[in-house]
Amino acid sequence: MATLPQLLEEDIQQLDDGLRVLLEKTDATTALLIDQGGFLLTSQGDSRHFDLTTIAALASGAYMATQTIAGLVHETNFNSIYQQGEQYSLYAQRVDDYCILVVIFKAQVSVGLVKYYAAPAVEFIARQMTIAQERDPAATLDLSAINVADTRDLFKRRDGS
Amino acid sequence: MAIINQATKELQVKIVYYGPAMCGKTTNLVQIHDHVQTAAGNKGKLVSLATSSDRTLFFDFLPIEAMSIKGFKTKFQLYTVPGQVIYNTTRQLVLRGVDGIVFVADSQYDKMAENVESFNNLEENLKSLKLNLADIPYVLQYNKRDLPNVAPVEYLEFLLNNREVQVPSFSSVAHKCEGVFEALNMITRMLLHKFVSRGTPQYA
Numbered sequence: 407m408a409t410l411p412q413l414l415e416e417d418i419q420q421l422d423d424g425l426r427v428l429l430e431k432t433d434a435t436t437a438l439l440i441d442q443g444g445f446l447l448t449s450q451g452d453s454r455h456f457d458l459t460t461i462a463a464l465a466s467g468a469y470m471a472t473q474t475i476a477g478l479v480h481e482t483n484f485n486s487i488y489q490q491g492e493q494y495s496l497y498a499q500r501v502d503d504y505c506i507l508v509v510i511f512k513a514q515v516s517v518g519l520v521k522y523y524a525a526p527a528v529e530f531i532a533r534q535m536t537i538a539q540e541r542d543p544a545a546t547l548d549l550s551a552i553n554v555a556d557t558r559d560l561f562k563r564r565d566g567s
Numbered sequence: 568m569a570i571i572n573q574a575t576k577e578l579q580v581k582i583v584y585y586g587p588a589m590c591g592k593t594t595n596l597v598q599i600h601d602h603v604q605t606a607a608g609n610k611g612k613l614v615s616l617a618t619s620s621d622r623t624l625f626f627d628f629l630p631i632e633a634m635s636i637k638g639f640k641t642k643f644q645l646y647t648v649p650g651q652v653i654y655n656t657t658r659q660l661v662l663r664g665v666d667g668i669v670f671v672a673d674s675q676y677d678k679m680a681e682n683v684e685s686f687n688n689l690e691e692n693l694k695s696l697k698l699n700l701a702d703i704p705y706v707l708q709y710n711k712r713d714l715p716n717v718a719p720v721e722y723l724e725f726l727l728n729n730r731e732v733q734v735p736s737f738s739s740v741a742h743k744c745e746g747v748f749e750a751l752n753m754i755t756r757m758l759l760h761k762f763v764s765r766g767t768p769q770y771a
Binding site for chain 2: 415
């Protein structure tokens, strides 16, 4: 299974720039970059009115289900999904083997406009992902800062047991 | 795979509850959601994509944020898979990017064949994603221990935990929240140990 490249802070800044430009050009409300496993990588725009963590998980599931349907109908190019709503609509497009761009926009915003500007945004994001991939595929972060001895009971029951 | 966001100092981890139909996977998440002790605002909503008869159709999803460890916010995303045999494609989708697994077995004698079939199905589905169960931390949870017709734990161990490396196992009564947090805490501990010793998470 494909896995994400290692993204550093500078990568995230670039990805955020790409999402910001997309929002400016389209007047969309929120843009998210998610990985195919359902994690939210980064987002721009309104994050107060939406549960982005859950949207990332569900959008990933919906997109991946669509990919599976594509395989069943012998289609290789189901690379986006679009849900039209009465207040908000949602558009999701494949970026690369690892991640998906999700755009939430008001229903009166043209989906054509979103698709038009999503294309260069996806290219921009994919390029940054490639840079990250080629930087140092074997590099790892020192996680020794996390003291696993502290994790004995990470989750506690409210009743104290 | 797990993701570390260096910009926000967050560690995101995906744990999947796997097992045969009606074994108690969703009940585990419901109990965690109802009983987990969190600071205000860091427990997400439990989302269930279920049929009208409350059978899991796609998955259940519960995001929870655990306490901060040395400056890292740890965000756990808990998923269940649909247990019914026909939903195998869905189970494969949910397993994408999995970091740790809680295999929930139904302790009743007449469910042993389903337990074994589901466990074998888990291994096959991981293989289809080019993953190997031996490389993924997992624990076993023997659920429904309060029912009268349960098999002895030793028998469940013989069926499901009879490998070169044995994994931690827990007896549970999920609807009473017994054994639920024990399994969750063990899998999170195993995951974090793995990350520290191997440095495997992805970075964001």
